[in-house]
Amino acid sequence: MRVLRWHGQKDIRVEEVPEPQVGPGQVKVKVKWCGICGTDIHEYEAGPLLVKVTKPHPLPGSKMAPVIMGHELSGDVTEVGEGVTNINVGDRVVVRPTIPCYNCYYCKRSQYVQCTSLGTIGYIWDGGFAEYMVAPSDTIYKIPDSLSYEVASFVEPLACAVHAVRRAKLFPGATVAVIGTGPIGLLTIEAARTMGAGKVFALETLPARYQVAQKLGVEAVINPLEVDAGKEMAKLTDGLRADFVFECAGPPAAMLSALKVSGRGGTIVEVGQMVEPCQFPFGTLWMHEKTIITSQGYTDEFPAAIAFLADGRVSVAPLITAKIGLDDVIKQGFEALTGEERYNHIKILVSPEL
Amino acid sequence: MRVLRWHGQKDIRVEEVPEPQVGPGQVKVKVKWCGICGTDIHEYEAGPLLVKVTKPHPLPGSKMAPVIMGHELSGDVTEVGEGVTNINVGDRVVVRPTIPCYNCYYCKRSQYVQCTSLGTIGYIWDGGFAEYMVAPSDTIYKIPDSLSYEVASFVEPLACAVHAVRRAKLFPGATVAVIGTGPIGLLTIEAARTMGAGKVFALETLPARYQVAQKLGVEAVINPLEVDAGKEMAKLTDGLRADFVFECAGPPAAMLSALKVSGRGGTIVEVGQMVEPCQFPFGTLWMHEKTIITSQGYTDEFPAAIAFLADGRVSVAPLITAKIGLDDVIKQGFEALTGEERYNHIKILVSPEL
Numbered sequence: 265m266r267v268l269r270w271h272g273q274k275d276i277r278v279e280e281v282p283e284p285q286v287g288p289g290q291v292k293v294k295v296k297w298c299g300i301c302g303t304d305i306h307e308y309e310a311g312p313l314l315v316k317v318t319k320p321h322p323l324p325g326s327k328m329a330p331v332i333m334g335h336e337l338s339g340d341v342t343e344v345g346e347g348v349t350n351i352n353v354g355d356r357v358v359v360r361p362t363i364p365c366y367n368c369y370y371c372k373r374s375q376y377v378q379c380t381s382l383g384t385i386g387y388i389w390d391g392g393f394a395e396y397m398v399a400p401s402d403t404i405y406k407i408p409d410s411l412s413y414e415v416a417s418f419v420e421p422l423a424c425a426v427h428a429v430r431r432a433k434l435f436p437g438a439t440v441a442v443i444g445t446g447p448i449g450l451l452t453i454e455a456a457r458t459m460g461a462g463k464v465f466a467l468e469t470l471p472a473r474y475q476v477a478q479k480l481g482v483e484a485v486i487n488p489l490e491v492d493a494g495k496e497m498a499k500l501t502d503g504l505r506a507d508f509v510f511e512c513a514g515p516p517a518a519m520l521s522a523l524k525v526s527g528r529g530g531t532i533v534e535v536g537q538m539v540e541p542c543q544f545p546f547g548t549l550w551m552h553e554k555t556i557i558t559s560q561g562y563t564d565e566f567p568a569a570i571a572f573l574a575d576g577r578v579s580v581a582p583l584i585t586a587k588i589g590l591d592d593v594i595k596q597g598f599e600a601l602t603g604e605e606r607y608n609h610i611k612i613l614v615s616p617e618l
Numbered sequence: 619m620r621v622l623r624w625h626g627q628k629d630i631r632v633e634e635v636p637e638p639q640v641g642p643g644q645v646k647v648k649v650k651w652c653g654i655c656g657t658d659i660h661e662y663e664a665g666p667l668l669v670k671v672t673k674p675h676p677l678p679g680s681k682m683a684p685v686i687m688g689h690e691l692s693g694d695v696t697e698v699g700e701g702v703t704n705i706n707v708g709d710r711v712v713v714r715p716t717i718p719c720y721n722c723y724y725c726k727r728s729q730y731v732q733c734t735s736l737g738t739i740g741y742i743w744d745g746g747f748a749e750y751m752v753a754p755s756d757t758i759y760k761i762p763d764s765l766s767y768e769v770a771s772f773v774e775p776l777a778c779a780v781h782a783v784r785r786a787k788l789f790p791g792a793t794v795a796v797i798g799t800g801p802i803g804l805l806t807i808e809a810a811r812t813m814g815a816g817k818v819f820a821l822e823t824l825p826a827r828y829q830v831a832q833k834l835g836v837e838a839v840i841n842p843l844e845v846d847a848g849k850e851m852a853k854l855t856d857g858l859r860a861d862f863v864f865e866c867a868g869p870p871a872a873m874l875s876a877l878k879v880s881g882r883g884g885t886i887v888e889v890g891q892m893v894e895p896c897q898f899p900f901g902t903l904w905m906h907e908k909t910i911i912t913s914q915g916y917t918d919e920f921p922a923a924i925a926f927l928a929d930g931r932v933s934v935a936p937l938i939t940a941k942i943g944l945d946d947v948i949k950q951g952f953e954a955l956t957g958e959e960r961y962n963h964i965k966i967l968v969s970p971e972l
């Protein structure tokens with residue numbers, strides 16, 4: 265079968281490999297759509313980050329490089345392994361890429377995100393840029409008929425956004441600001457509104473990205489390079505600023521913007537991974553009892569994401585900027601998302617059937 | 619009557635002023651004991667910070683400098699103003715120094731700490747380093763007979779510690795680390811244990827301060843200048859480190875220690891005000907979904923603090939390093955707490971009756 269494998273930094277290859285065999289407790293999925301994630305791009309440009317190259321990951325069945333990438337996928341179940349009772353051949357499904365050990369101190373506390381040997385499909389386990397993939401049955405979620413395969417490939421990134429809003433303990437009618445309107449920022453705008461936010465604002469430095477945020481109905485897009493973002497938020501909210509700020513951009517300056525646009529007692533949620541340290545005035549944070557939450561991935565937010573997409577409360581059509589076949593995934597996918605025109609793209613979907 | 623008034627930076631004076639008159643809705647208290655707080659020392663050394671010198675505070679009845687300091691006080695009610703029904707002459711009481719407006723956006727949400735015109739007794743309202751003081755009746759809390767006036771003067775700082783532990787949402791049996799063992803750090807050790815902590819550790823760089831923390835029964839005192847605090851915590855906790863870290867010290871290095879000694883999914887609570895910014899690796903915070911809470915003062919934690927002190931679950935005897943009269947408050951109080959021997963002191967109590 266045709267697959268996309270990570271071999272090394274800037275070395276990914278579309279190639280032919282044997283179809284995977286389904287083991288006990290596992291499910292085989294014929295992939296319909298698989299989205300390219302920002303984490304895939306990091307692994308391509310700066311990896312190995314999650315991919316193992318010298319020492320294997322402890323998860324039984326895990327792979328070292330070369331490994332099949334892709335973890336935002338939907339498809340059909342074509343085979344189930346021995347002992348699988350909750351999933352049947354023909355089920356329309358999505359796959360949660362995280363595989364916890366269920367045995368460590370954190371798994372026993374149901375904090376699967378903290379699992380000390382968490383494995384992630386698409387990095388240490390063969391993923392969804394492939395005609396077929398195999399995963400443990402506990403990672404498989406059925407989707408309703410009202411949810412198309414195409415839209416269902418957004419369940420995984422939307423689960424990240426739902427997790428962030430859930431961890432924030434958003435209250436009804438809260439004023440929200442989202443910093444950075446890439447895929448996760450845009451889905452966070454929609455998740456926050458679906459989960460009860462009042463007014464939602466966006467902060468974005470790239471004018472090319474204003475349009476989609478506006479299409480999703482934000483009150484205003486603020487460019488912190490053009491105006492004082494804190495003063496602008498104050499002006500737009502009778503001086504109150506935002507109750508919740510979701511930082512989905514990444515550079516250190518974004519954390520300082522988050523501090524400025526958050527109101528008294530506000531909560532800042534760091535959703536993006538911040539690579540560089542930030543010279544941060546914790547005394548200012550303390551002065552008005554603000555909180556910094558971090559949100560990484562998800563635990564059990566797949567059902568919520570499925571529900572929000574199935575009935576259209578979260579709309580992903582404005583986010584899809586290209587649909588391509590597996591043979592084009594390097595040039596029209598990874599290279600498009602790392603080249604000069606990268607900010608014209610939001611989400612690129614890949615299908616092995618195109 | 620004899621009082622201690624703040625006139626300017628490093629200019630505080632014991633002097634004679636007329637006894638205060640009780641107005642409608644107010645209560646007059648004969649002061650028994652009043653503790654010297656770290657915030658008093660900041661105002662003495664680096665003020666005006668909270669004291670008003672050019673423009674009055676919006677609270678009706680507030681004072682500009684010179685103002686009577688002191689806000690950790692206990693005493694007897696000697697007079698009640700018109701309309702006061704919940705407090706009677708002869709009641710043994712403590713006074714909550716914060717006076718919210720009850721009318722702003724935040725007060726309406728019961729977030730009194732965020733009140734946009736919060737007034738604090740001892741800075742913008744005449745306080746407790748005096749024979750008598752007058753306060754609005756809603757700031758007055760009765761204390762039980764089992765609680766001595768001396769111990770009751772700790773209700774206010776203990777309320778800060780209870781507020782911090784409460785905001786952290788401490789779970790039963792949680793491993794706790796407290797950074798900095800000044801008065802608030804030590805009370806936080808006791809508050810955390812009283813509110814259900816498991817093992818409690820202390821981090822302290824001053825060997826002179828080890829003893830009291832040990833007397834309060836911490837598992838171990840770690841000196842981050844002598845050992846790698848993160849590795850030491852890991853060694854002492856089977857690799858898990860602390861679920862909750864209370865940062866009660868203040869320097870930027872303490873936030874980096876907090877990050878190191880906190881475990882996966884851990885919560886860091888900034889209790890002390892951090893004056894300088896800190897070069898902080900938010901990516902590391904994000905990696906294990908850690909949270910930073912800030913805790914400033916208290917809202918309704920006076921009843922809890924009274925209960926914990928009244929039945930002895932929180933013991934303050936080891937914290938009292940001097941008991942002095944009002945006439946000695948400058949030399950034996952403020953100068954002792956700013957001089958070379960300052961770290962030999964924890965809490966100095968002042969009585970106008972000595």
